[in-house]
Amino acid sequence: MAKGLSKKPVNGMKDISPREMEIRDYVTGVIKDTYRSFGYTPIETPAMENIANLSGKLGGENEKLIFKVLKRGEKLKLEEAVSEEQVVDYGLRYDLTVPLCRYYSNNSNDLPKPFKALQIGNVWRADRPQRGRYRQFTQCDIDILGEAGNTAEIELILATTTTLGKLGFENFEIRINERKILKAMALKSGFNEESLDEVFIILDKMDKIGIDGVKAELVDKSYDEQVVNSYINLFTILQDKKSVNEALNYLDNELSDFLDKDVSTSMRQIEEAVNGAKSAKFELVFDPTLVRGMSYYTGTIFEIAIPEFGGSCGGGGRYDEMIKRFTGQDVPACGFSIGFERIILLLMEQDFRIPESGKKVAYLVDKKLPFDKYTDVMKKASKAREEGLSVLVTKMNKNKKFQKEQLREAGYEEFEEFFAD
Amino acid sequence: MAKGLSKKPVNGMKDISPREMEIRDYVTGVIKDTYRSFGYTPIETPAMENIANLSGKLGGENEKLIFKVLKRGEKLKLEEAVSEEQVVDYGLRYDLTVPLCRYYSNNSNDLPKPFKALQIGNVWRADRPQRGRYRQFTQCDIDILGEAGNTAEIELILATTTTLGKLGFENFEIRINERKILKAMALKSGFNEESLDEVFIILDKMDKIGIDGVKAELVDKSYDEQVVNSYINLFTILQDKKSVNEALNYLDNELSDFLDKDVSTSMRQIEEAVNGAKSAKFELVFDPTLVRGMSYYTGTIFEIAIPEFGGSCGGGGRYDEMIKRFTGQDVPACGFSIGFERIILLLMEQDFRIPESGKKVAYLVDKKLPFDKYTDVMKKASKAREEGLSVLVTKMNKNKKFQKEQLREAGYEEFEEFFAD
Numbered sequence: 001m002a003k004g005l006s007k008k009p010v011n012g013m014k015d016i017s018p019r020e021m022e023i024r025d026y027v028t029g030v031i032k033d034t035y036r037s038f039g040y041t042p043i044e045t046p047a048m049e050n051i052a053n054l055s056g057k058l059g060g061e062n063e064k065l066i067f068k069v070l071k072r073g074e075k076l077k078l079e080e081a082v083s084e085e086q087v088v089d090y091g092l093r094y095d096l097t098v099p100l101c102r103y104y105s106n107n108s109n110d111l112p113k114p115f116k117a118l119q120i121g122n123v124w125r126a127d128r129p130q131r132g133r134y135r136q137f138t139q140c141d142i143d144i145l146g147e148a149g150n151t152a153e154i155e156l157i158l159a160t161t162t163t164l165g166k167l168g169f170e171n172f173e174i175r176i177n178e179r180k181i182l183k184a185m186a187l188k189s190g191f192n193e194e195s196l197d198e199v200f201i202i203l204d205k206m207d208k209i210g211i212d213g214v215k216a217e218l219v220d221k222s223y224d225e226q227v228v229n230s231y232i233n234l235f236t237i238l239q240d241k242k243s244v245n246e247a248l249n250y251l252d253n254e255l256s257d258f259l260d261k262d263v264s265t266s267m268r269q270i271e272e273a274v275n276g277a278k279s280a281k282f283e284l285v286f287d288p289t290l291v292r293g294m295s296y297y298t299g300t301i302f303e304i305a306i307p308e309f310g311g312s313c314g315g316g317g318r319y320d321e322m323i324k325r326f327t328g329q330d331v332p333a334c335g336f337s338i339g340f341e342r343i344i345l346l347l348m349e350q351d352f353r354i355p356e357s358g359k360k361v362a363y364l365v366d367k368k369l370p371f372d373k374y375t376d377v378m379k380k381a382s383k384a385r386e387e388g389l390s391v392l393v394t395k396m397n398k399n400k401k402f403q404k405e406q407l408r409e410a411g412y413e414e415f416e417e418f419f420a421d
Numbered sequence: 422m423a424k425g426l427s428k429k430p431v432n433g434m435k436d437i438s439p440r441e442m443e444i445r446d447y448v449t450g451v452i453k454d455t456y457r458s459f460g461y462t463p464i465e466t467p468a469m470e471n472i473a474n475l476s477g478k479l480g481g482e483n484e485k486l487i488f489k490v491l492k493r494g495e496k497l498k499l500e501e502a503v504s505e506e507q508v509v510d511y512g513l514r515y516d517l518t519v520p521l522c523r524y525y526s527n528n529s530n531d532l533p534k535p536f537k538a539l540q541i542g543n544v545w546r547a548d549r550p551q552r553g554r555y556r557q558f559t560q561c562d563i564d565i566l567g568e569a570g571n572t573a574e575i576e577l578i579l580a581t582t583t584t585l586g587k588l589g590f591e592n593f594e595i596r597i598n599e600r601k602i603l604k605a606m607a608l609k610s611g612f613n614e615e616s617l618d619e620v621f622i623i624l625d626k627m628d629k630i631g632i633d634g635v636k637a638e639l640v641d642k643s644y645d646e647q648v649v650n651s652y653i654n655l656f657t658i659l660q661d662k663k664s665v666n667e668a669l670n671y672l673d674n675e676l677s678d679f680l681d682k683d684v685s686t687s688m689r690q691i692e693e694a695v696n697g698a699k700s701a702k703f704e705l706v707f708d709p710t711l712v713r714g715m716s717y718y719t720g721t722i723f724e725i726a727i728p729e730f731g732g733s734c735g736g737g738g739r740y741d742e743m744i745k746r747f748t749g750q751d752v753p754a755c756g757f758s759i760g761f762e763r764i765i766l767l768l769m770e771q772d773f774r775i776p777e778s779g780k781k782v783a784y785l786v787d788k789k790l791p792f793d794k795y796t797d798v799m800k801k802a803s804k805a806r807e808e809g810l811s812v813l814v815t816k817m818n819k820n821k822k823f824q825k826e827q828l829r830e831a832g833y834e835e836f837e838e839f840f841a842d
Contacts, residue, residue, distance in 0.1 A: 004473035005747050007527040009466060010511050015524050017531075018462035025453065025463060032446065037779070037806045039813030041439035041831070042446065045430060046557045047468060047513075047543065048488070052425035067469070068491040070509060072547050078502055087499070087508070088491060090431050092468075103436050106428040110438075112827055114815070122468065126493050136467045147816075154799065155814065162806070269792050277799035279807060326426050358458070371690050378575065378698035385458045385583070386700060392460030393576065394535070395568075406533055410462070 012129030013136045018410075023347050024138075026354040027340070028120060030166050031140060038159040040118040040142050045099035047122065048090040053102055055091075058322060060295050062094040065125040067135075092124035096141045097296075097322070097335060104145050105326035114146035120340070132345060141316075143335035145323065150266045153300050154273045156316065156336040157284070164304070165280025167343065168352075172282045172306040172313075174274075177290035178267060179297055179317075181251060184258035185288065189231035190224065197295070199223075199231075204291035207311070211235060235289060244271050244286040251288075270300070296322055304338065308346055314338040358388050362412040364396040364403070368420040377418050433550030434557045439831075444768050445559075447775040448761070449541060451587050452561055459580040461539040461563050466520035468543065469511040474523060476512075479743060481716050483515040486546040488556075513545035517562045518717075518740070518756060525566050526747035535567035541761070553766060562737075564756035566744070571687045574721050575694045577737065577757040578705070585725070586701025588764065589773075593703045593734075594726040595695075598711035599688060600718055600738075602672060605679035606709065610652035611645065618716070620644075620652075625712035628732070632656060656710060665692050665707040672709075691721070717743055725759065729767055735759040779809045783833040785817040785824070789841035798839050 009015050016024065032042065054066055069090040070076060081087045093099055096119045104115060120140045127135060142159060144152040157174055164172065182203075183196060191199055202217045209217070211232060218228045234254070241247035248264040267286065274284050292301040292315055299318035306313045316336035323331040361384065365377055381391040392412065397403040404415060430436050437445065453463065475487055490511040491497060502508045514520055517540045525536060541561045548556060563580060565573040578595055585593065603624075604617060612620055623638045630638070632653060639649045655675070662668035669685040688707065695705050713722040713736055722738035737757035744752040782805065786798055802812040813833065818824040825836060 005477050005523075006471045006474055007523055007747055009523075010469050010471055013467035013469065015467070015528070016465040017528070018464055021463040021465060024465075029450075037811040039783075039811065039815070042442040043439055044437040044442060044445075046434035046436070047545070048431050048434065048557070050427045050431055053427055056426055067493075067511070069513075070489040070491055070505065072488075076505075078505065078508070081499055081502075084491065084497075084499065090488070092490075102426075102428055102430075107436070107438070112831070113818070116813075124468070136469070151795070151814075151816070158799065158803065162803075273792070273796040273799055276796045277803045279803045326428055362460075371694070374572070375694040375697045378579065378694055382579065382583075382698045382700045390458040390460065392537075393572075394460070395572070397534070410533070 010135075012127070012134060014134055020344065020348060022354060023352060024344055027167060027343060027347070031120065031163055031338075032118070034163040034166050035118045035142055035159055038116070038155065038162075040116045040159065042118045042120070043100075043103060044119065044121060045093070045096075045103055047092055047124075049093050049099060049102070051085075051088055051091045053098060054094065056325065058098050058101075058296060058325060059094055060293060062125060065094060065127055067092040067124050067126055094125050095123055096121055096139050096337075097143070097319070100141070100143055100145075100335075101323045101326055101333070104331070105323055108146075108327075108331075111145075114144050114152070117141075117143045117145065119143075134341070138340045139337060140340040141335055141337045143333060145333045146331055147334070148320075148332040150270050150300070152332075152334040153270050153302075153318070154277075156334060157270070157274050157302065158277055158279075160304070160314070160336045160338055161274075161278060161280045161282050163338065164282070164306075167347075169306060169343075170281040172304060174282060174284050174302055174304060175287035175290050176267070176270065176284060176300065176302045177287055178263055178300055180259060180263050180299065181255075181267075181288060182291065184255040185234050185251075186231065188255050188258050189234060190227035191231070195223070200291045203289060204293065206289040238288050244268070244284070247286050247288070267300075292317055300334070302336065306346075309342060312339070313342045356411065358390050359414065360390040360392070360410075360412045361414045361416065362392045362394060362404075362407050364400065364415060364417045365393060366417075366419045367395050369418055370420065373418070373420075431556075433548070433555060435555055441765065441769060443775060444773060445765055448588060448764060448768070452541065452584055452759075453539070455584040455587050456539045456563055456580055459537075459576065459583075461537045461580065463539045463541070464521075464524060465540065465542060466514075466517075466524055468513055468545075470514050470520060470523070472506075472509055472512045474519060475515065477746065479519050479522075479717060479746060480515055481714065483546060486515055486548055488513040488545050488547055515546050516544055517542055517560050517758075518564070518743070521562070521564055521566075521756075522744045522747055522754070525752070526744055529567075529748075529752075532566075535565050535573070538562075538564045538566065540564075555762070559761045560758060561761040562756055562758045564754060566754045567752055568755070569741075569753040571691050571721070573753075573755040574691050574723075574739070575698075577755060578691070578695050578723065579698055579700075581725070581735070581757045581759055582695075582699060582701045582703050584759065585703070585727075588768075590727060590764075591702040592728065595703060595705050596708035596711050596724045596726060597688070597691065597705060598708055598722050599684055600720055600722060601680060601684050602676070602688075602709060603712065605676040606655055606672075607652065609676050609679050610655060611648035612652070616644070621712045624710060625714065627710040659709050665689070665705070668707050668709070688721075713738055721755070723757065727767075730763060733760070734763045777832065779811050780835065781811040781813070781831075781833045782835045782837065783813045783815060783825075783828050785821065785836060785838045786814060787838075787840045788816050790839055791841065794839070794841075 068088040071089045122136055123139050124136050186196055186199055206214055215232045238247050252264050271284055296319045297317040298320045301317035303315035304313045314337050318334040320332045381393050384391045489509040492510045543557055544560050545557050607617055607620055627635055636653045659668050673685050692705055717740045718738040719741045720739035724736035725734045727734045735758050739755040741753045802814050805812045
């Protein structure tokens with residue numbers, strides 16, 4: 001073995017086996033077909049971005065996790081260098097949203113308005129490696145750029161849930177909230193504008209530490225106890241509201257000084273249209289505790305919860321201020337990302353069998369078969385493939401029984417054997 | 422506009438537009454389906470490899486073109502560093518063959534024998550950017566690992582040419598040569614073993630500088646003129662041999678002291694089987710001037726020439742000694758790579774139209790349509806999609822004529838309009 005060569009993939013990344021690839025290809029196909037049927041068009045951007053684009057505070061915490069690319073040739077002056085900025089020019093992208101905004105900024109003149117984009121691609125994050133979480137993983141995003149109205153949200157939710165339905169998921173939840181409601185609830189309770197980021201980081205832990213945990217942590221951070229109590233009280237009351245409508249009615253009254261009525265009207269419209277036109281079995285739920293980490297969201301936020309998983313399996317929201325960072329001009333934007341890797345993991349665990357397209361046949365050829373007879377077998381295989389079969393031509397192993405077992409495992413249903421006379 | 426944000430992709434890489442993505446997705450689908458019907462199974466490896474794997478002399482000239490990834494956290498000691506090795510741990514892969522061999526070395530116990538792999542993935546090379554050549558590009562490889570006999574070559578050629586045929590290519594050439602013939606011709610002419618690498622680098626320029634150019638360059642390098650003359654003479658004689666058989670007969674006689682007869686027998690078998698079982702229109706041509714740059718090839722080498730292109734559009738060969746570098750054990754290996762990016766380029770230039778699957782309909786909705794009516798439109802669209810149509814719901818623009826033109830361009834054939842009463 002040559003010195004230093006490593007058989008393993010780099011730390012925290014993984015090789016994808018034929019079995020998993022089969023499922024990934026199938027899922028990718030369903031996703032692309034379904035999103036296409038809604039009018040989304042695929043684009044792709046390079047794996048690398050100029051490092052400035054990845055470090056411009058568009059990516060929140062992910063900016064700490066960038067794999068950075070060393071400058072090359074004369075541009076690299078290693079011995080003089082005292083900081084990373086001096087030796088690095090590119091970075092591996094940590095999401096697909098920043099590259100999309102860059103792409104749109106550069107090409108908007110040639111794109112339809114609104115532009116409906118579909119992206120399926122790898123991203124890289126130098127996270128601490130842990131079970132089931134990798135440093136390279138596939139993201140799958142749809143985005144509508146240039147549409148300010150809530151028809152964008154409605155369509156993103158319908159397209160995403162239709163796709164999940166086609167993949168066999170049902171009885172999941174789409175949780176929805178609005179940054180403006182989130183903000184109004186905090187201000188109404190008495191928090192001031194500057195403390196909102198910290199308050200929301202704590203609120204975001206609700207599903208892990210519960211409402212009492214959130215309360216304790218807020219008090220712990222020395223927020224006024226009366227303010228905290230009034231905040232927690234709002235959530236307790238909302239928990240008892242049976243319907244989205246009832247919850248929004250309450251908020252309309254309660255937050256009237258802090259919240260424009262248009263916001264709840266828009267939420268009601270989204271609920272009405274989604275429930276009217278949905279083609280998959282799921283519930284749309286108003287969740288006032290939903291925060292979504294990424295600080296770039298400006299309006300609606302949503303998240304998918306699939307009961308088979310503990311936590312979230314994708315999400316998204318409105319980020320109306322990101323493209324302006326590239327162009328100086330306002331462009332409304334809204335996107336939804338499905339948890340591609342979690343879906344694959346779940347299907348693998350359920351030993352998912354993809355619907356087979358053509359029959360798979362294996363020709364087992366005796367090693368001693370003369371060459372002209374072998375050529376005949378190849379001809380026969382070509383003909384069968386033209387008729388739509390999958391044909392594997394392979395030499396007969398000594399342990400034919402084991403060989404056939406392996407082949408059956410790989411989906412081959414029929415065998416034909418060719419012996420030397 | 423935020424300071425330092427860049428709208429362009431990184432230098433030498435490109436964004437892929439919806440129109441090109443449509444073609445890429447179609448081509449990828451045809452490739453995967455066809456190769457699958459031959460029994461190839463897809464795998465995927467991470468974009469990054471440990472830097473040692475990329476610098477172990479497995480990649481020839483490509484090792485000079487690696488995008489290297491900076492170490493992170495405490496492992497990075499920038500101020501002490503005097504060499505790249507100290508600050509780098511990973512690199513972006515420059516091909517799919519090195520990762521495949523690493524993968525096979527790590528997983529061979531769980532893989533069928535022989536293992537037939539299909540890989541479609543991006544690779545990165547820090548080449549000087551030039552027109553039509555990018556620093557990130559897609560490669561598409563099939564490989565057979567663990568098969569020493571020429572049935573591997575036969576199958577790789579049949580699978581690759583069938584795929585090209587399904588993509589509409591015909592009347593192309595597969596050029597084939599053997600490293601052992603290449604070597605025997607040079608030794609017979611009087612070159613010594615040590616000069617072979619240099620001689621072949623010059624021979625490889627044949628298609629650019631012609632036979633006289635090759636001769637002049639060899640003489641220029643101070644090789645014995647008699648040796649050079651005898652070498653050039655061999656190629657001149659072979660040019661006149663009408664058939665592969667005739668050429669091989671001549672070589673069998675001429676090189677008998679330098680070449681095992683098994684080599685030409687194997688070449689004849691490949692020709693016979695490929696011509697017998699091929700399903701696409703192409704010629705298999707013996708080309709004694711074919712070198713293929715990569716120094717790791719050990720036996721058969723081949724190349725695709727499509728008349729619409731000047732040069733090669735893919736190629737491959739046998740590389741029986743690479744996996745040993747990882748495992749210490751011999752594993753025969755042979756692969757064929759098609760020029761994915763060149764094929765896409767050609768189809769784009771020909772304004773290729775992909776065979777449409779479902780009808781594409783656009784619903785144009787009046788901006789003043791009341792919300793309940795809008796919900797009805799969404800319902801209708803959901804229903805139409807369930808029946809197999811692609812339905813884009815979009816707001817009616819002021820310039821409806823231009824909007825429809827754009828949509829027709831994107832493949833929408835039918836329009837339905839929804840007005841506010």
